[in-house]
Amino acid sequence: MIMNVILLGPPGVGKGTVAKKLSERYKMPHISTGDVLRKNIAEQTELGLKAKEFVDSGTLVPDELVTKMVKSSISTLSTGFFLDGYPRNLAQAKALKTFSEIHRVLNFSASEEIIIERLSGRRTCKECNAIYHVKNIPPKKENVCDNCGSQLYQRSDETPEIIKERLNVYENETKPLIDFYRAENSLSDIDATQNVEGIVAQCVEILGASD
Numbered sequence: 001m002i003m004n005v006i007l008l009g010p011p012g013v014g015k016g017t018v019a020k021k022l023s024e025r026y027k028m029p030h031i032s033t034g035d036v037l038r039k040n041i042a043e044q045t046e047l048g049l050k051a052k053e054f055v056d057s058g059t060l061v062p063d064e065l066v067t068k069m070v071k072s073s074i075s076t077l078s079t080g081f082f083l084d085g086y087p088r089n090l091a092q093a094k095a096l097k098t099f100s101e102i103h104r105v106l107n108f109s110a111s112e113e114i115i116i117e118r119l120s121g122r123r124t125c126k127e128c129n130a131i132y133h134v135k136n137i138p139p140k141k142e143n144v145c146d147n148c149g150s151q152l153y154q155r156s157d158e159t160p161e162i163i164k165e166r167l168n169v170y171e172n173e174t175k176p177l178i179d180f181y182r183a184e185n186s187l188s189d190i191d192a193t194q195n196v197e198g199i200v201a202q203c204v205e206i207l208g209a210s211d
């Protein structure tokens with residue numbers, strides 16, 4: 001099935017988790033910019049080596065470079081995709097439009113309170129990057145990864161103060177995208193205050209059956 005879908009929404013709104021479930025259901029890959037970036041760096045591709053310089057110096061990887069990486073990972077696909085973490089701003093959205101048609105944009109939203117609770121409870125595995133939540137998805141043994149037995153930690157950008165900052169950045173940078181896609185009639189709003197199953201059900205209703 002060729003259905004190119006963007007998941008839009010602030011950090012902590014549950015996009016990644018939902019994208020994974022939708023990816024399984026529709027048999028279309030979940031393309032997360034974070035993963036694309038890490039993969040290019042790990043495989044030392046030409047783009048990855050360039051990106052690594054920015055990552056190592058603690059500066060943001062430029063739009064152009066991120067766009068090239070996303071383009072190369074979707075250009076070989078024979079199916080549609082779920083794009084998560086891209087586009088992040090209007091410049092990226094306009095760039096994306098030059099090489100890919102977008103059929104649907106799912107716009108996830110939840111209150112700041114909910115997002116802070118979700119993100120600040122998040123724990124990540126040091127080894128395999130599996131993600132847990134102290135309340136919602138607790139590991140079987142406190143602070144230990146179910147998959148690999150390694151220690152879990154709280155990312156430094158997942159403390160309440162930093163989360164508020166990240167939400168402000170999102171408001172400023174990504175909100176214009178909502179207007180952009182709404183004007184193209186491809187935007188659907190998703191109430192991300194519900195649990196994962198509830199959010200997935202809303203998405204499926206919009207995207208249609210998976211066959």
Ligand SMILES: [Zn+2]
Pocket residue numbers: 125126127128129130145146147148149150
């Ligand atoms: Zn692990």
